[in-house]
Amino acid sequence: MKEYDVVIVGGGSAGLAAAIEIYKNGIDNILLIVRDQELGGILLQCIHNGFGLKVFKEELTGPEYAERFVDQLKEINIDLRLESVVTAIHPDKRIEYVNSKEGFVTVKAKAIVLTMGCYERNSGAISIPGNRPAGVLTAGTAQKYLNIDGYLVGKRVFILGSGDIGLIMARRMTLEGAKVLGVAEILPFSGGLKRNIVQCLEDYDIPLYLSHTITEIIGDNNLQKIKVSKVDNFKVIPGTEMEFEIDTLLLSIGLIPENEISERAGIILDPKTRGPIVDETYQTNIEGIFACGNVLHVHDLVDFVTEESRRAGKNVAKYVKNQEVNKNEITHLKSNKGISYIVPQTIHFDNLEEKTEFFLRVTSEFKNVELVIKGDQEEIRRIKKRHMAPAEMEKVILTKASLKAYKIISIEVA
Amino acid sequence: MKKKLVCIVCPMGCLLDVEVENDYAVTGNQCKRGIGYAKKELTNPTRTVTSTVKIKGSIHDRLPVKTDKEVSKNKVFEVMKILDSVIVTSPIKVGTIIVENIFGDNVNIVASRSM
Incomplete structure (x- = not known):
């Protein structure tokens, strides 16, 4: 059985950044396993711009952003398996993968980095009444058909859910000659970035129906019509029904970290993020298995994925060199009023560097509030916030000096 | 006349208040790029395609x-x-x-x- 210092599962933005960072930190016995036929992950189909403002201080498209990392990866000497699928990860850090050249292979690693990204919620995840005709697909699937393969999936389009991919596809399909009749969002606020509401919907006069959802899908073989109604707190308001004649319904109703193999390995997931519970080094509950990027929690910006994966990569390299088991006391992070999750979920105070970055999302839209951070009920810090929304990830940086070996650190909106 | 804009220069999406008559004076921006964006957006809006x-x-x-x-x-x-x-x-x-x-x-x- 071939042994590696580090095996990385996934060749998107997280896997690329982690691989490069681990290598830069002195570990070169690395295997990167990638399901697709090329590196870069979902960035390759995100041909719009807006990537890289933080990491490269310039505005790039998805493929350009990916290529910068792919170029760096080609400079370093690591093992790469494309078109290879990981079928199992074991707690003793054996990894099984399969491809058409080597067949079924088992390798062993000192450390594993999970960078599988996330998948789109599809029509099976929500119960829309009506028929099940062709023409209902996720926004990301339509994006791949259009941007990679060159097929426009429909001419009259409606979009359910206001996630960023849906907004981006509203503009993209409009540019390619489709008529996008509207976007319905069941919540009273958008799930996408404000800039995408402006440059993808308002620029093209595409209506955004907040507090609306689809109440019926009509069509025998192909999609013909949908009914859309206003909702009050998820309850349909009678008499508000609108009909749209369409041939395509795109779903942009959320992303879920891809953790099937992590769960089978025994990795404990956070029910809110649907990603592994990690500590300040991005290590999961299984020693030597780390996670970063969208497999850990869904990010708004690839730049944040890159930064997180670099931090994780540093820690992975450190772990491989020292092989130390962390036995320090654990402090838990607790999401109180107004907070839906915090990553990392645990920290080891003795291990902390001078500054630790925490990422969180709020449960609903807030204006002119404060984030209050407490350690065992004792107030540590207050941060003023002009505007917070669930679609926008918040970052809180805490210094080691401000923290003590608390049992619980909580964050709330006040 | 005051105009409200969402800055689309970066993903921050700052909410800008623009005083059109006062040479497009901007408040609400968190960086200087918002100032240039507001004037351009209200006079000659441009986009990368x-x-x-x-x-x-x-x-x-x-x-x-x-x-x-x-x-x-x-x-x-x-x-x-x-x-x-x-x-x-x-x-x-x-x-x-x-x-x-x-x-x-x-x-x-x-x-x-x-x-």
């Missing part, structure tokens, strides 16, 4: 491209029309000019990946 063109001899059939500078918002569909008839052949390096000087104003269509 990203799309794809047909490519032959590569692993995929579409090559992603973009305008290397922003174009007037009302010219976006003209850019799309130009791209309809473009066919390129692999290999292409990222940044290669695919269509030069599209409107005679030094804006080029460039490849946004190598393929």
Whole structure:
């Protein structure tokens, strides 16, 4: 059985950044396993711009952003398996993968980095009444058909859910000659970035129906019509029904970290993020298995994925060199009023560097509030916030000096 | 007259208040790029156009491209029309000019990946 210092599962933005960072930190016995036929992950189909403002201080498209990392990866000497699928990860850090050249292979690693990204919620995840005709697909699937393969999936389009991919596809399909009749969002606020509401919907006069959802899908073989109604707190308001004649319904109703193999390995997931519970080094509950990027929690910006994966990569390299088991006391992070999750979920105070970055999302839209951070009920810090929304990830940086070996650190909106 | 805008320069999405008569004075911006954006958006709004063109001899059939500078918002569909008839052949390096000087104003269509 071939042994590696580090095996990385996934060749998107997280896997690329982690691989490069681990290598830069002195570990070169690395295997990167990638399901697709090329590196870069979902960035390759995100041909719009807006990537890289933080990491490269310039505005790039998805493929350009990916290529910068792919170029760096080609400079370093690591093992790469494309078109290879990981079928199992074991707690003793054996990894099984399969491809058409080597067949079924088992390798062993000192450390594993999970960078599988996330998948789109599809029509099976929500119960829309009506028929099940062709023409209902996720926004990301339509994006791949259009941007990679060159097929426009429909001419009259409606979009359910206001996630960023849906907004981006509203503009993209409009540019390619489709008529996008509207976007319905069941919540009273958008799930996408404000800039995408402006440059993808308002620029093209595409209506955004907040507090609306689809109440019926009509069509025998192909999609013909949908009914859309206003909702009050998820309850349909009678008499508000609108009909749209369409041939395509795109779903942009959320992303879920891809953790099937992590769960089978025994990795404990956070029910809110649907990603592994990690500590300040991005290590999961299984020693030597780390996670970063969208497999850990869904990010708004690839730049944040890159930064997180670099931090994780540093820690992975450190772990491989020292092989130390962390036995320090654990402090838990607790999401109180107004907070839906915090990553990392645990920290080891003795291990902390001078500054630790925490990422969180709020449960609903807030204006002119404060984030209050407490350690065992004792107030540590207050941060003023002009505007917070669930679609926008918040970052809180805490210094080691401000923290003590608390049992619980909580964050709330006040 | 006061105008409200969402800045689209970066993902922060600052909410800008713009005093049109006062030389587009901006409040609500968290960086200086918001000031330039507000004036431009209210006088001559521009956008980068990203799309794809047909490519032959590569692993995929579409090559992603973009305008290397922003174009007037009302010219976006003209850019799309130009791209309809473009066919390129692999290999292409990222940044290669695919269509030069599209409107005679030094804006080029460039490849946004190598393929």
